Amino acid sequence: MTPPKETGKGISAETPVVPSAVSVCLSTLKTRPEFLRAASARRHGTGGFLLQARCRNDDTARMQVGFTASKKIGNAVARNRAKRRLREVARAILPQLGQPGWDYVLVARPGATISRNYTDLLADLQGALRQIHKGQP
Numbered sequence: 001m002t003p004p005k006e007t008g009k010g011i012s013a014e015t016p017v018v019p020s021a022v023s024v025c026l027s028t029l030k031t032r033p034e035f036l037r038a039a040s041a042r043r044h045g046t047g048g049f050l051l052q053a054r055c056r057n058d059d060t061a062r063m064q065v066g067f068t069a070s071k072k073i074g075n076a077v078a079r080n081r082a083k084r085r086l087r088e089v090a091r092a093i094l095p096q097l098g099q100p101g102w103d104y105v106l107v108a109r110p111g112a113t114i115s116r117n118y119t120d121l122l123a124d125l126q127g128a129l130r131q132i133h134k135g136q137p
Contacts, residue, residue, distance in 0.1 A: 029066030046124035050107040069108035082108035
């Protein structure tokens with residue numbers, strides 16, 4: 001069998017596909033002390049969730065983000081759905097509006113995080129980040 005004569009269609013191996021997000025290092029908060037330090041700093045409530053944020057003052061370009069959904073949200077299925085929605089919102093907004101060297105925790109709200117429209121959640125995070133970083137360079 002001979003290969004097809006037409007070439008140039010599709011993605012070539014030499015051209016890497018670059019994601020649209022700027023090279024921002026976004027990692028996940030994992031330990032309880034990290035969550036507690038973020039909880040003791042700035043807060044801003046929105047219709048869909050609560051945003052907690054703190055500046056680490058460690059001069060790194062890394063942003064850290066954590067997600068919390070308590071049993072008030074519902075059973076495990078509801079808590080996982082709420083955290084999945086918050087993860088997607090953070091992935092969409094934090095690379096553009098988040099600041100390097102900050103920790104962010106998104107806390108799900110009972111009834112609101114799951115049922116709220118996705119575009120409203122995006123607008124909530126944008127507004128909360130603007131409020132948190134108001135007066136920052």
